[in-house]
Amino acid sequence: MDLTLVVLAAGMGSRYGGNKQLDGIGPNGEIIMDYSIHDAINAGFTKVVFIIRTDIKEAFENHYAERFKGKIKMEFAYQNEYTEHTAPYEPNRKKPWGTTHAVLAAKHLINEPFVVINADDYYGQESFEEVVKAINMMKENEYLIMGYRLENTLSDHGTVNRGVCQVDENMHLVGIKETLSIGKNDGVISYMENDQPVELSPETYVSMNFFAFPPSILPLLEEKFVDFVKDNNEDPKAECFIPVEVGNLMEEGKAVVKVIPTSASWLGVTYKEDKEHVVAGINQMIADGRYPQEVK
Numbered sequence: 001m002d003l004t005l006v007v008l009a010a011g012m013g014s015r016y017g018g019n020k021q022l023d024g025i026g027p028n029g030e031i032i033m034d035y036s037i038h039d040a041i042n043a044g045f046t047k048v049v050f051i052i053r054t055d056i057k058e059a060f061e062n063h064y065a066e067r068f069k070g071k072i073k074m075e076f077a078y079q080n081e082y083t084e085h086t087a088p089y090e091p092n093r094k095k096p097w098g099t100t101h102a103v104l105a106a107k108h109l110i111n112e113p114f115v116v117i118n119a120d121d122y123y124g125q126e127s128f129e130e131v132v133k134a135i136n137m138m139k140e141n142e143y144l145i146m147g148y149r150l151e152n153t154l155s156d157h158g159t160v161n162r163g164v165c166q167v168d169e170n171m172h173l174v175g176i177k178e179t180l181s182i183g184k185n186d187g188v189i190s191y192m193e194n195d196q197p198v199e200l201s202p203e204t205y206v207s208m209n210f211f212a213f214p215p216s217i218l219p220l221l222e223e224k225f226v227d228f229v230k231d232n233n234e235d236p237k238a239e240c241f242i243p244v245e246v247g248n249l250m251e252e253g254k255a256v257v258k259v260i261p262t263s264a265s266w267l268g269v270t271y272k273e274d275k276e277h278v279v280a281g282i283n284q285m286i287a288d289g290r291y292p293q294e295v296k
Contacts, residue, residue: 147165
């Protein structure tokens with residue numbers, strides 16, 4: 001079965017302070033998504049589509065000129081060039097139109113089940129293996145989301161925002177609550193709501209934007225995006241997010257979302273200070289034999 005990995009790599013990286021998608025963290029200049037692509041290849045993916053901006057096109061093409069050659073098909077889509085529904089409003093835009101818009105920029109390249117991930121998150125080998133098993137059993141209009149344990153997704157250098165998954169007894173998603181400024185103090189994980197701390201279990205499932213979809217979702221997302229643009233075109237910072245639109249499809253009875261629990265550890269660089277932790281984590285996995293010295 002053909003499987004496509006869609007990598008969202010057009011983000012601005014404002015909190016990080018630079019183009020973190022291309023910041024080397026491996027011993028041979030590997031970037032975070034190289035490890036995701038390596039894991040995807042081993043799990044059976046046949047194509048990767050990078051969604052980027054035209055101003056980083058050359059840097060991306062240079063990085064992948066030889067890497068993974070002959071192992072997986074590579075294609076590029078440019079989010080800033082996808083203006084099919086947004087052209088009249090582009091002069092006022094300060095940033096991209098969000099992750100829904102990003103995926104739609106690659107719609108002409110996707111004809112098979114696909115997984116969407118962030119370029120700057122490390123998701124763990126197990127997650128790719130688990131999602132492929134789940135995709136093989138995925139029903140029409142059933143979508144998948146990887147559920148990470150909250151305790152495996154925190155930063156030592158500041159609070160994080162996470163989509164907290166609410167699930168039923170069958171591990172079907174009931175809703176995602178976007179929860180801001182989650183931190184850990186004295187071993188307790190919590191966030192503030194109405195000026196009061198609210199404690200969260202370390203085992204709470206959270207979304208790290210690792211989704212699996214059949215290609216039939218693309219026209220549905222496009223309908224949602226068209227509506228979003230109509231309603232928000234005067235806001236130069238408004239963004240249309242995949243989790244929100246998937247939630248809307250659930251409410252309309254057009255989709256069921258299954259949460260696939262994973263014990264994999266997440267690594268990411270929300271803050272520049274997180275890089276040291278990511279580098280150490282990758283080096284430890286190389287030392288443990290989970291990755292070769294050079295991923296290529």
